[in-house]
Amino acid sequence: MKAPFELIVFDMAGTTVQDNDEVLSCFQHACEQEGITAARERLNALMGVSKLEVFNILWEEQMPLAPEAQIEAVAARSFMVFRDILETYYRSHPVFPAEGAPEIFEYLHAQNIKIVLNTGFYRQVTDIILERLGWLKHPLIALTISSDEVPAGRPAPYMIFKAMQTLGLQDVRRVVKIGDTPVDLEEGRNAGCGLVLGVLNGSHTMSELIACDSDGLMVNLQELKSRLEAQKEVARARIF
Numbered sequence: 036m037k038a039p040f041e042l043i044v045f046d047m048a049g050t051t052v053q054d055n056d057e058v059l060s061c062f063q064h065a066c067e068q069e070g071i072t073a074a075r076e077r078l079n080a081l082m083g084v085s086k087l088e089v090f091n092i093l094w095e096e097q098m099p100l101a102p103e104a105q106i107e108a109v110a111a112r113s114f115m116v117f118r119d120i121l122e123t124y125y126r127s128h129p130v131f132p133a134e135g136a137p138e139i140f141e142y143l144h145a146q147n148i149k150i151v152l153n154t155g156f157y158r159q160v161t162d163i164i165l166e167r168l169g170w171l172k173h174p175l176i177a178l179t180i181s182s183d184e185v186p187a188g189r190p191a192p193y194m195i196f197k198a199m200q201t202l203g204l205q206d207v208r209r210v211v212k213i214g215d216t217p218v219d220l221e222e223g224r225n226a227g228c229g230l231v232l233g234v235l236n237g238s239h240t241m242s243e244l245i246a247c248d249s250d251g252l253m254v255n256l257q258e259l260k261s262r263l264e265a266q267k268e269v270a271r272a273r274i275f
Contacts, residue, residue, distance in 0.1 A: 039209065040230065040263065041149060042148065042151060042199070043148055044194070044223075045151070046152075046237075047164065049236070049238045050219070050237055051256070052136075052164060053132065057125075057128070058082065058238075059079055066078070066093070068116050069109075069116055082218075083155050083216030086114060088188060090109075090114045125167060133256060140173075149202055151176070152165075152176060153181070153182075157182065158184060165179065178198055180197055180198055189218040196226065208227070208228075208229035209229055210226070211231070212226065212228045215233065215234050217239065220244070224249075230250050231248075
């Protein structure tokens with residue numbers, strides 16, 4: 036029977052790409068250089084957010100009385116420091132798919148379900164990561180979207196809407212959103228996705244994600260097949 040979903044929007048780092056706290060470490064390094072005081076736990080809570088927006092948030096917390104123009108200026112400067120650290124890291128270190136990602140891509144392709152990757156990264160580093168993975172022109176990935184290509188990054192739903200518009204899809208209830216951070220799950224809910232799932236092989240723990248509004252958590256992407264097959268059974272039962 037026809038699959039109940041036609042598009043799955045995956046996050047990248049921590050979801051489809053292995054995350055060993057590389058991004059968090061790059062944030063810490065940039066904060067140290069810029070004189071930003073932020074605990075590791077605070078930075079981790081901002082994983083998945085547009086990286087420029089992270090520095091806007093951090094500087095607002097550092098200088099709560101500063102005018103908006105000053106916050107924007109220092110955030111832009113810190114973001115450029117972070118970009119240099121992050122791009123240097125990814126150009127000089129290997130990057131690996133998350134457990135189960137290549138296999139689930141093959142399964143989804145066989146089910147005629149489109150695959151989109153979205154990310155809180157900006158386009159330049161997104162392409163560096165994709166190239167290191169050999170995914171820059173992956174035949175099974177329909178589209179990749181970075182946070183600097185939409186009016187606002189997560190938890191705003193614009194990246195999901197852009198994917199639907201680009202691929203000519205109309206029913207957001209037939210879209211699945213999967214990610215490893217709270218803002219991934221919020222993004223899916225804000226878009227109205229038919230299924231929103233968290234994955235535990237990234238930056239957040241079960242106790243952190245279980246408090247978020249989602250349709251369930253997976254240890255890794257290998258669980259997605261059984262989740263989708265269960266959804267098929269539900270759809271089949273409704274027909275009969």
